[in-house]
Amino acid sequence: MKEAVKLVTLQKGKPPSFEEAQNRRQKARAAGMNPDYWYPAAWDKELTKGKMQEVVFWKQSIALYRGQDGVVSAIENRCAHRQLKLSYGHVEGCQVVCPYHGWQYDGSGRCVKIPHELFGKKMPEFSIKSYPVQVKHGLVWIFPGDPKLASERKIPDIPELDGSDPWGLIKIDVTVKGHHSMVMDNVSDFTHAYLHRKYKPFWDAKLTKLESVGDKVELEYDTVVGGGGVTAHFVNRANANTNRIKLGYEYPYQRSQTDEHIKHWCFILPIDENTTRTIFLFYFAHELVKIPGLGAWRMPGWLLRRVVMPLAKKFQVTPLINEDAWAVAVEQEGYNSHFDRPIAELNPAVHEFQALTIRKWEEHLAQTK
Ligand code: FES
Ligand SMILES: [Fe+2]
Incomplete structure (x- = not known):
């Protein structure tokens, strides 16, 4: 029976639907997102x-x-x-x-x-x-x-961005030509340092923690954060341990933080199997950023927000995210042609994200039956 289903999908020449999917990756790549969230x-x-x-x-x-x-x-x-x-x-x-x-x-x-x-x-x-x-x-x-x-489901609070002297913020809004589960894999799987070899936002990542609890997957890597390119000169390593990063897939959102000094949220709007609007809010503590040569000087908020963040966005963060968006789009192309090939995935975190994505979609389907 399984073989028969597979044959049908292959004949159609397009990836299987959620119901037709034969393995976890195919299910993840066909899953929608549970609509009972903001x-x-x-x-x-x-x-x-x-x-x-x-x-x-x-x-x-x-x-x-x-x-x-x-x-x-x-x-x-x-x-x-x-x-x-x-x-x-x-x-x-x-x-x-x-x-x-x-x-x-x-x-x-x-x-x-x-x-x-x-x-x-x-x-x-x-x-x-x-x-x-x-x-x-x-x-x-x-x-x-x-x-x-609607009232019981919460959008995450971001206290760092409230008040009179908020952290520096970089907003990125990109419509990725790939499935939302590929975006999730991309933002939390740090084995892709090679893609970013020019900008080096992280490298040599070792997964040190992976835990799934309820609707969350928590993970940590030992890695060097923000150690490459021009950025390296502006990160104040005396004030923050940039050798570890914590990430979470907090369904349906994704986040990271580096020693409480660099944080981000990734909010996504799943459009269809091949399109995902992806919004990042990256935010940086004043103490994290330094001007080379000025030592322990605390950067004034206006300089951080109005000068450093726009420059960092233009010269570091946007090019980096464009690399990711490109990689996910071509991964989607590859998947659309080769969805029936064996899964070759090493990072156990990817399996956990996909399992959560699938489970939440199944919960939604069960409710709407
Ligand atoms: S008023 Fe909308 S279709 Fe007639
Ligand atoms: Fe990336």
Whole structure:
């Protein structure tokens, strides 16, 4: 029976679906993400009043817009009338207007106006789905799953970025042409130092801890963090132990920290099997960064945030992430052609990430049966 299924997928010439998958890697590469979490959808500042954009969460199209009252809403991206995408329309006041017959929807998804004759009928009750929305860390987040769970599911707090003198922050937003599980493998599997041999953000990583607890995978590497390239001159090793990094896949997010001085969160928006919007917030303590030759001087916040971070983003972090995005995209190409080849994976952490991704998707499928 198993052989028969395999033959069918091979004949189709495309990777198997989650149900057809024959092994863990195939399952991981076909899994969606559990919608009962908050996912980043847009940058708060970019979604100005009256603006609407399409956001896709795992093949579901959502119209995200900000009304003239400043409130952001997310509604299903289809008109109840003839199923046009509402994102082809526009925002009027706090309503979305469909471009075809002009039906109007409010932020709860209720059709509140039909601007043509009703053929003697009362204004009918038509509704489309709406999604909980919140703004945090400069991002607009949507909750694509069961709205009843929205208040109990939390977006991680980042106290380092609050207050009057926050850490230096680098924001990266990249749409990777690969599956979200490949992104997760990439950000937590430190065996790929070779890819970054030019910038050397880490090298010689040895996995010293790997632990799966509930919906989290925690791991640690002994490695040299930030020791290469130009960056090496700006990292104050007297103040931070940069020989170890702790990482976590805290479903559906990923994070790292180096001696409480360098941290990041990776928030992803899974779009489809081949596309993942990936948002990184990297943040750095004042004491971590130094100007060569100035010794133990504590860097003022303005210099850290307005000068050092933009330079680090341009010359170190963006090129690095572009290397990762490229590698994941070509990994996806390789997988799409060779999904049936034997698994050759050495890092046990990768197995743990994939197992968590699969389990969370199975939980979602079981709930929706
Ligand atoms: S299709 Fe939207 S108003 Fe008719
Ligand atoms: Fe990388």
